[in-house]
Amino acid sequence: KNINVDDMAKEMGTTEAGTNSINDITPVLNKETGKNDAYRSVEISTPDADTKQTDTLRADIVNTVDDGRAVVANIAGTSVDTDGNAHSYEGGHYISVVGYRDGGNTVKIADSADANTASYWISVEHLADWIATRGYATS
Template structure:
């Protein structure tokens, strides 16, 4: 700080009288400067004392921001480390919820059908020219360990000298003897089977034989088996499907009136489906 003294007006007073006020002013100025230096020197000390007090007592309202933050952190632990009251008793967030049980267990799942299967059965030739229905139905029943006579089965089928009417009769008799409702009647209504009907017959045969049930088919007309043997029944006939292979695309037939005298042969399911045209089968 500088102090500049300037007289308010000029005077004619001799210089010896003007020197006195100037000397006094200089003295005043020296005193003022000395006091200012002293005050200035005392300020840092006061501030240092205040800071040391604040560091010693961080909880006091006069503490600095950093000290207050350290105190708050020590008093209240981090929320991530301490569960809230609402979450008390709850499972840790890292524990996954148990998975819902599957809709169906493996034990309840139907086993896949084998590529080939043949049932154990007991063969018998039909006893007369119109007992093809009773003979074929009885062969199917022997696969279920049931052994009625052909005459008993004929009564169940209501067979006459004109034969057995339709697949509905074999379906009804088979369910009665097996005490079940497994068998259903399936019909091929056209002059030849469609691809959808062939596929359905294949599926029906695989399903029935996989479950231990032989199939009875009512056929008419002629066909040739896998070995070239011809089989012709212009007036109609009943025979039994007792096995399949090649995933159901080939079937084994037990024929109670086989003209070749063997009683069994194989042919494609497609040929059997065409052979069954305008008629039906029980599966």
């Protein structure tokens, strides 16, 4: 499907300052897929993700990617990928989780804001903590 990202940004209320919440993205993803329940929002409201939240994220990534979709994650702060490279978005940013390996313990990130490293691998534990205080959209 050909998706007009400018139209999507308008629907999500995106400005130069960004998009406020994962809850602004999920309904637009559902509209674009043509299904009201293709995506749902999950919040990790604590400062650090606990084991249960990390396990839920892992399962959600595996199920969503296996369904042919990406998980959209709202992240903030700095995290380190499996190669030891830091990725920092102190004001917040959205990334897509597009793959996994090792049963979902390591996940592939697609990041349009990083021209030098458009994709990279990160542990699901690091991703969960990166999402903490925010949320993600998943199948």
